[in-house]
Amino acid sequence: MSDTSSSKPPLRLGIAGLGTVGAGVIKIVQRKANLLAARTGRPIEISAVSARNRDKDRGVDISAYAWEDDPVALALRDDVDVLVELMGGADGPAKAATEAALAAGKDVVTANKAMLAIHGNELAAKAEAKGAVLRFEAAVAGGIPVVKALTEGLAGNRITRIAGVMNGTCNYILTRMENEGLTYDEVFDAANALGYLEADPTLDVGGIDAGHKLALLASIGFGTRVAFDDMVLEGIERITIEDINHAADMGYRIKLLGVAQMTGRGLEQRMTPCLVPVKSPLGQLENATNMVVLEGDEVGQVVLRGAGAGEGPTASAVLSDVLDIARGFRISTFGVPATTLDSSTPAVASTPAPHYLRLSLVDKPGVLAKVTAALGDAGVSIDRMRQYGQHDNPDVAPVLIVTDPTSRRAIDEALTVMETSGALAAQPVTIRIEDV
Amino acid sequence: MSDTSSSKPPLRLGIAGLGTVGAGVIKIVQRKANLLAARTGRPIEISAVSARNRDKDRGVDISAYAWEDDPVALALRDDVDVLVELMGGADGPAKAATEAALAAGKDVVTANKAMLAIHGNELAAKAEAKGAVLRFEAAVAGGIPVVKALTEGLAGNRITRIAGVMNGTCNYILTRMENEGLTYDEVFDAANALGYLEADPTLDVGGIDAGHKLALLASIGFGTRVAFDDMVLEGIERITIEDINHAADMGYRIKLLGVAQMTGRGLEQRMTPCLVPVKSPLGQLENATNMVVLEGDEVGQVVLRGAGAGEGPTASAVLSDVLDIARGFRISTFGVPATTLDSSTPAVASTPAPHYLRLSLVDKPGVLAKVTAALGDAGVSIDRMRQYGQHDNPDVAPVLIVTDPTSRRAIDEALTVMETSGALAAQPVTIRIEDV
Numbered sequence: 001m002s003d004t005s006s007s008k009p010p011l012r013l014g015i016a017g018l019g020t021v022g023a024g025v026i027k028i029v030q031r032k033a034n035l036l037a038a039r040t041g042r043p044i045e046i047s048a049v050s051a052r053n054r055d056k057d058r059g060v061d062i063s064a065y066a067w068e069d070d071p072v073a074l075a076l077r078d079d080v081d082v083l084v085e086l087m088g089g090a091d092g093p094a095k096a097a098t099e100a101a102l103a104a105g106k107d108v109v110t111a112n113k114a115m116l117a118i119h120g121n122e123l124a125a126k127a128e129a130k131g132a133v134l135r136f137e138a139a140v141a142g143g144i145p146v147v148k149a150l151t152e153g154l155a156g157n158r159i160t161r162i163a164g165v166m167n168g169t170c171n172y173i174l175t176r177m178e179n180e181g182l183t184y185d186e187v188f189d190a191a192n193a194l195g196y197l198e199a200d201p202t203l204d205v206g207g208i209d210a211g212h213k214l215a216l217l218a219s220i221g222f223g224t225r226v227a228f229d230d231m232v233l234e235g236i237e238r239i240t241i242e243d244i245n246h247a248a249d250m251g252y253r254i255k256l257l258g259v260a261q262m263t264g265r266g267l268e269q270r271m272t273p274c275l276v277p278v279k280s281p282l283g284q285l286e287n288a289t290n291m292v293v294l295e296g297d298e299v300g301q302v303v304l305r306g307a308g309a310g311e312g313p314t315a316s317a318v319l320s321d322v323l324d325i326a327r328g329f330r331i332s333t334f335g336v337p338a339t340t341l342d343s344s345t346p347a348v349a350s351t352p353a354p355h356y357l358r359l360s361l362v363d364k365p366g367v368l369a370k371v372t373a374a375l376g377d378a379g380v381s382i383d384r385m386r387q388y389g390q391h392d393n394p395d396v397a398p399v400l401i402v403t404d405p406t407s408r409r410a411i412d413e414a415l416t417v418m419e420t421s422g423a424l425a426a427q428p429v430t431i432r433i434e435d436v
Numbered sequence: 437m438s439d440t441s442s443s444k445p446p447l448r449l450g451i452a453g454l455g456t457v458g459a460g461v462i463k464i465v466q467r468k469a470n471l472l473a474a475r476t477g478r479p480i481e482i483s484a485v486s487a488r489n490r491d492k493d494r495g496v497d498i499s500a501y502a503w504e505d506d507p508v509a510l511a512l513r514d515d516v517d518v519l520v521e522l523m524g525g526a527d528g529p530a531k532a533a534t535e536a537a538l539a540a541g542k543d544v545v546t547a548n549k550a551m552l553a554i555h556g557n558e559l560a561a562k563a564e565a566k567g568a569v570l571r572f573e574a575a576v577a578g579g580i581p582v583v584k585a586l587t588e589g590l591a592g593n594r595i596t597r598i599a600g601v602m603n604g605t606c607n608y609i610l611t612r613m614e615n616e617g618l619t620y621d622e623v624f625d626a627a628n629a630l631g632y633l634e635a636d637p638t639l640d641v642g643g644i645d646a647g648h649k650l651a652l653l654a655s656i657g658f659g660t661r662v663a664f665d666d667m668v669l670e671g672i673e674r675i676t677i678e679d680i681n682h683a684a685d686m687g688y689r690i691k692l693l694g695v696a697q698m699t700g701r702g703l704e705q706r707m708t709p710c711l712v713p714v715k716s717p718l719g720q721l722e723n724a725t726n727m728v729v730l731e732g733d734e735v736g737q738v739v740l741r742g743a744g745a746g747e748g749p750t751a752s753a754v755l756s757d758v759l760d761i762a763r764g765f766r767i768s769t770f771g772v773p774a775t776t777l778d779s780s781t782p783a784v785a786s787t788p789a790p791h792y793l794r795l796s797l798v799d800k801p802g803v804l805a806k807v808t809a810a811l812g813d814a815g816v817s818i819d820r821m822r823q824y825g826q827h828d829n830p831d832v833a834p835v836l837i838v839t840d841p842t843s844r845r846a847i848d849e850a851l852t853v854m855e856t857s858g859a860l861a862a863q864p865v866t867i868r869i870e871d872v
Binding site for chain 1: 472581715764
C-alpha cells in the first residue's frame with residue numbers, strides 16, 4: 001500500500017459495449033486517471049473497445065483505443081487484463097465474450113443482470129476454475145453499492161430477508177399514476193415516449209428485470225445457486241389508479257416489491273406488486289429511485305437508496321468492481337465458491353401476509369354472505385372490510401377487504417368458489433401487503 | 437477462490453476489550469464458524485482475549501482463549517494475526533496496543549472513533565510503513581457499511597458532499613422531545629437512566645462522538661488528513677421544544693446533522709443542529725437509527741440507513757473488516773496511502789444556507805425596525821418572518837425569521853448589533869437549514 005502508483009503495472013481494460021454506460025466508464029477513466037491510480041495503487045487504462053458501430057458519436061474520444069468488431073477477440077487480446085462487458089443480453093456476444101475471457105483466466109466486470117440471472121452459476125464456476133473473478137455490482141440497483149454491502153459489508157451476518165424496489169421505470173410509472181391520477185396506459189405511453197422502457201417493455205413492467213436483480217442478491221444472501229426460474233413474478237400492468245387510491249386511503253402505497261427470504265419451507269423469491277406502509281422507507285420512495293433493504297441476524301435492517309440506472313450511477317458501479325480488481329481484491333462471484341452454493345428448494349407457499357382484495361360483487365341479496373363464507377371456508381379471516389359507493393354501475397357492489405395474514409393460495413381458493421357461485425361481477429384484484 | 441477453507445491457515449484474532457461489542461464478536465465467531473470460513477476461504481479463530489476484569493460474566497464462554505491482562509502483550513502474541521481493538525478511548529491502552537500491533541506488522545480492526553479521529557493520520561502511516569492494514573468500519577455509524585461504501589463502492593467518484601445523522605442518542609432525544617412534547621432535560625435524564633449516554637455525556641450531546649465519525653468519513657471522501665480539530669461543533673443542549681415545534685410548523689425537523697464538503701474556500705466540516713425538511717430521508721429518521729448521505733459526481737446521492745450502535749450491529753461491522761482481511765483485501769486506512777493525504781485548509785466560512793432565527797424582542801415601538809435594519813446592514817435578507825403570540829410575558833415579542841441563504845457570520849454580526857441596541861430581551865436562537 002505504500003507503493004506509489006507508478007510502481008505497479010497498469011490494469012488494462014477491454015470495454016465491450018459503448019452505450020451510455022460504456023461511454024460513462026470511459027469518461028471516468030479518462031478524467032480521473034490520477035484519482036483512480038491514487039486509490040488503487042496502479043494506473044487504470046483502456047486498451048481496446050468493441051461495439052456494433054465504430055463511427056457513432058458517443059461524446060467520448062475513443063481514437064486512442066484499439067478497435068475490435070468482435071467482442072470475443074477483444075476479450076482475448078494480450079493487452080486486455082479485464083473484460084468490461086456492457087453489451088447486455090443473456091446470451092449471444094455478451095455470453096460468448098464473457099466465456100472467452102474467463103476461459104483465458106481473465107477477470108470480467110459486467111452490468112448484465114439477465115446473463116447472470118440465467119447463466120450465473122455456470123459462469124461463476126468457470127471463473128473460479130480459472131482463478132478469475134466475475135463481478136456485477138452494476139447489474140443490481142445501479143449506483144447503489146448493494147452487492148458489496150451484502151457480500152462484504154454484512155458478511156458476518158446470516159441474512160434473513162432481502163427486499164427492495166429495483167426497477168426505476170416501474171416505480172416511476174406507479175408514482176406518476178398516484179401523483180397525477182393518470183391511468184397505467186397513459187403513464188406507460190409517456191414513459192415509452194421518454195425512452196424509459198426497454199425495447200421489450202415486459203422486461204420492465206413485467207418485473208423480469210427486477211426479478212433478475214433479486215435472484216442475484218438472493219444467491220449471495222442465502223448461499224444458494226441463482227434460481228431465477230423459481231421466482232414468483234408479477235408485473236404492474238394490471239395495477240389501476242383505483243387500487244392506488246384505495247391503498248392510499250388505507251395508508252399504503254403500491255410498489256413493485258421484491259422479497260427473498262429463506263424459510264423452513266424453502267427459499268421464497270417474489271417480485272410482485274405489494275402494498276407497503278406509506279410511512280415506511282419503501283413507501284416513501286418516489287420516481288425512478290431504487291431502494292434495497294437488507295436484513296441480517298446481527299445488523300438488523302440496513303436500507304440503501306440511490307439511483308438505479310443512468311450513465312453516471314451505473315458507470316460508478318462498474319468502476320467499483322474494476323477498482324477492487326486493481327486493488328487485488330479477489331472474491332467469489334456470489335460470495336462463496338460457486339461449487340459450494342446450495343441448490344435451494346423453492347418454497348411451495350409464501351410466508352403468510354395480509355392481502356388487499358378488491359371485489360366487484362353482483363349486487364344481489366346474499367352475495368356478501370357468500371363471499372364471507374367462501375373466505376371463511378378457505379381459512380381466510382377478515383381484518384377490515386368496506387363496501388363503497390359505485391357511480392358508474394348500479395348493478396355492481398364494490399367491496400374492499402384487508403385480510404389477516406394468510407396465503408395467496410387460500411385467497412385464490414376462496415375466489416374460485418366466489419366465481420363459481422356467480423358472486424363476482426368482474427375480475428377480482430389481490431395484492432399482498434408487506435410490512436417492510 | 438476455489439480453495440477449500442481447510443487449505444488455508446486460520447486467521448487468528450486477539451480481542452482487546454470485552455464489553456458488549458467484544459462479546460458480540462466472540463458470539464459470531466463461535467456460532468458461525470462454518471459460514472465465515474465458507475465466505476472467506478479460511479477459518480476465523482480467536483487465540484486470546486484481554487479486558488480489565490477476567491471474571492465478569494459476559495454471556496460467552498472465553499475459557500478456550502488465552503488471557504492477557506495487558507492488551508499490548510495480547511497484540512504481540514505469536515498466535516495473534518489481527519488485533520481487534522474494542523477498548524475505546526483515544527489514548528491509553530487502546531492506542532498502545534494498536535501501535536504495538538502495527539509496529540509488529542499486524543493488522544488492526546478497531547471500533548475506536550476517538551482514537552482514529554485524533555491519532556488516525558499517524559496510526560495509518562505507521563500501519564502502511566509496516567504493510568499492515570488498520571480498518572474501522574465499526575467506528576462510524578455502527579452496522580451501516582458506510583466506510584466500505586465510501587472507500588470502495590464509490591471509489592470511481594469524486595465525492596462532493598457527506599452528510600448524516602450519526603449519533604443515535606441525540607436523535608433519540610430529539611425524536612422523543614418532538615413526539616412527546618418533553619423538554620431537553622426531561623429526555624436527557626430518561627436517556628441517562630436507560631444507559632444510553634456515554635460516561636461523559638458531552639461526547640454524545642455535545643456532538644463530539646458524531647464529529648469524530650464525520651471527520652473520518654471526510655478524510656476518505658476528500659483524500660485529506662483527518663482534521664477533527666477543524667470541525668465546527670455544536671451540541672443539542674440548547675435545543676428547546678419551542679424550536680422543535682416552530683420547525684415542525686414550517687415543515688422541518690431539527691437533527692444533529694453532520695455535513696462535510698470540499699469548497700473553493702477549503703474543507704467544510706460541521707456537526708451542528710440543523711433544520712432539515714420533514715419529508716427528506718434525514719427528516720424522516722426517528723429514534724436511534726443512523727443515516728449517512730453520500731454524494732458523488734457520478735452516482736448522485738446514495739443514502740444508507742441502519743442501526744448506529746448496539747452489540748449486533750457493531751459486531752457485524754467489526755466482522756466485515758476481519759473477513760476482508762481473511763479474504764486478503766489490503767487497503768489503505770483512508771482509501772489512499774496516508775502519506776499522500778492532503779492537508780486540508782479549513783473553510784473560513786460555511787457555504788451560505790438559509791437560517792432559522794428565533795428572537796425575543798423587547799416589546800417597544802421601533803424595535804422590529806431596528807432588527808430588520810440590522811439584518812439588512814449585514815447583508816441578510818429575509819425569506820419569511822412571523823411574529824407570534826407570547827402568553828407568559830407581555831413585555832417580549834417573539835419573532836421567527838427564515839433567512840435567504842447567508843453565512844452564519846453575517847447573522848452573528850446582525851445579532852451583535854441588535855444586542856448592542858437593546859432590541860433583544862433574551863438570547864437569540866440561530867439554526868442552520870440544510871436542504872439535504
